[in-house]
Amino acid sequence: MNADEFRKRGHETVERIAKYYEDLAASGRGPAADGVPDIKTLSTVEPGYLSKLLPTEAPETPEAWDAIQRDIEEKIMPGITHWQHPNFFAFFPSNSSFPGILGEMYSAMFNVIGYVVGQVGLLDTKTDPKNSFNWQTSPACTELETIVLDWLVKAMGLDDGFLSSGLGGGVIQGSASDAICVSLIAARQKMLDSKRAEGMDEESVLALGSKLIAYGSTQTHSSTRKAAMIANVRFRALDVDPVNLGMQGDTVAEAIRADLEKGLIPFYVTATIGTTSSGATDDVPGIAAAASAHNVWLNIDAAWAGSASVCPEYKHTLKGTELADSYSFNLHKWLLTNFDCSPLWVRNRKYLTNALSVTPVYLRNAASDSGVVMDYRDWQLPLGRRFRALKIWFVLRTYGLEGLREHIRKGVAQTERFTEYLRTRPDLYKIETGPNWSLVTFSIVPPAGASISANDLTNAVYDAINADGEIFLTHTILNGVDVIRFATGGVQTADEHIDYAKTVVERVTGA
Ligand code: PLP
Secondary structure (H helix, E strand, O other): OOHHHHHHHHHHHHHHHHHHHHHHHHOOOOOOOOOOOOOOOOOOOOOOHHHHHOOOOOOOOOOOHHHHHHHHHHHHHHHOOOOOOOOEOOOOOOOOOHHHHHHHHHHHHHOOOOOOHHHHOOOOOOOOHHHOOHHHHOHHHHHHHHHHHHHHHHHHOOOHHHOOOOOOEEEEEOOHHHHHHHHHHHHHHHHHHHHHHOOOOHHHHHHHHHHEEEEEEOOOOHHHHHHHHHHOOEEEEEOOOOOOOOOOHHHHHHHHHHHHHOOOEEEEEEEEEOOOOOOOEOOHHHHHHHHHOOOOEEEEEOOOHHHHHHOHHHHHHHOOHHHOOEEEOOHHHHOOOOOOOEEEEEOOHHHHHHHHOOOOHHHOOHHHHHOOOOOHHHHOOOOOOOOOHHHHHHHHHHHHHHHHHHHHHHHHHHHHHHHHHHHHOOOOEEEEEEEEOOEEEEEEOOOOOOOOOHHHHHHHHHHHHHHOOOOEOEEEEEOOEEEEEEEOOOOOOOHHHHHHHHHHHHHHHOO
16 A cells, blocks of 8 residues: 555545444434434344454455455444444443544554663663663653653642652553553562562562562452462452442551461552442552551552542542552543553652663663653563553643543533432332442342342343343442443433433333
C-alpha cells in the first residue's frame, strides 16, 4: 500500500469509524423504525465461528483491500461484542472517544519504540556521552508522558508526592494488572533491599522470598493475587466488612501481627477504591496506618473509580492515599481515553528502578539518576513502549477538565436514574449495594410463596436479560448472594438508553 492508496483507504476507514459510532448512538432505544440502525450489544456467534470462515493458511500473494474491508463487515463484525454500545452496562465501561482514537492514530504514525538503546547495548552510556540518554530514543514520548501524568496528579487531587518534580512520578502501563504487578515487584525489592542494608548476606536475602506475604481482600481484583503468583510470594485474601464490603485497617493490622508472629514478612497490601464487584471502598486511612507501622508497601487500586476524582465531589475518596506508596487507575475505563492506558504513580521511583533496571549501577547516567530525564524502560516489564501519552494529551485538551467532569457526572446520574426505577418496585427488586459512583447491584425478590430461591430467580432473570443481546449486564456474588451489576459510564449512552434498559428488565421480570 503506497501513500496514495493509504490516503484513500485511510479516509474510508475514518468515515467507517465515524459511521460506526453514529450507528451505535442511534441503536438500543427499542424497536427501530425503518432505516434506523439497530446494532445489538452482544455478539451471539458460536465459539469457533471464525475458523469456519477463514482459511487455515496466510495468503501467499497480496489481497485487495476491498476484500479485506468486506471481511471486516461480514466476518469480524458479527463476532464483536460492542463495548462502545450505549446499552453496554456490563463489567465497567471501556471508554473510547474521537480524540482518543486520533491519539492512537498519531501514535501509530510515529510508531516510536522507546528505550531500546540501553538494553541492546548499541550505545554505551558511559563511553558515548552524546548518546547517553535512553530518553533520546524519543524525547517527546518520554517528556509528554511525564507532563500529562503530572497534570493528572493535580487534576485528580492526588498529593504532590506523586509529582515527578520530587522523588516520585508516574508511568503509563498497559493495564491495571501491569501496574499492580510492577508495584508489587518494587515493594518486594524494597523489602529485600532493607534486609541487605541491615547486613544480611545475599543467600539469606534470596531465601527470604518464601516468607514474603502480600495482602488484599476477598473483594480485591484478582490482579493482586496474580502479581503475587508472578513474584512467587504468598498472598492472603482478608475478610471485608460484611456491610460495606470494604477491607478494614484493623483486619490488616491483625493479619500483619499474626503473620509476623509466624515468622512471615508482610511487605505489600492493595487497598481498593471502587471494587470490581460492588464499587466498595476499603478503609484506606486505617490500612495506611497498619501498613506504615510495619514498612508494608501500600498500593491503591482505583482502576475504575479513580477517574471520578477529577470531580470535586469525589476528592474525599482519596483520603489516605497521601500515605500510599503507589496508586493506579485506568483512563481507559471511565475517562474517555482509548484502551490501553493505566497510569501508575509511585512515591519514590527509585524502588521501581532498583527492581526493574538491568543497567548496572556503573552504567547509569547522571541525568537518569537525578530525574532530569525518566528512563521509563526501568519502570515497567517490557523494554519498548507505545506513545500512549498522546491520547491522554488529546483527551485532556479537547474535553478540558470541565468536559471530563461532565462525563463522570452523566454516568453517575444515569445509574441514579436506573436505581430510581428499582426503588419504585421493592416487591420485585432488592438493591444490594450502591449506587457507588455509577455502579448499582440488585437481586430479584421471589413472589410470596414461590418455591424458587432469590439466587436462582436472580440468575434466571440475568440470563434472560442478556439472552437476546439488546442490553448487556454482568453478574456477581456478594456475601453468598447472587446479584446483577448495572454499570453506566459509556460515552454513547443517553438517558433514553437507560429507560430502554428499564423496559427490558421490566419485560423479563414481568413488572
Ligand atoms: N482492579 C480493578 C478494581 C478492576 O475493576 C479491574 C478490572 O476491571 C482491574 C484491576 C484489572 O484491570 P486491567 O484489565 O486493566 O488489568
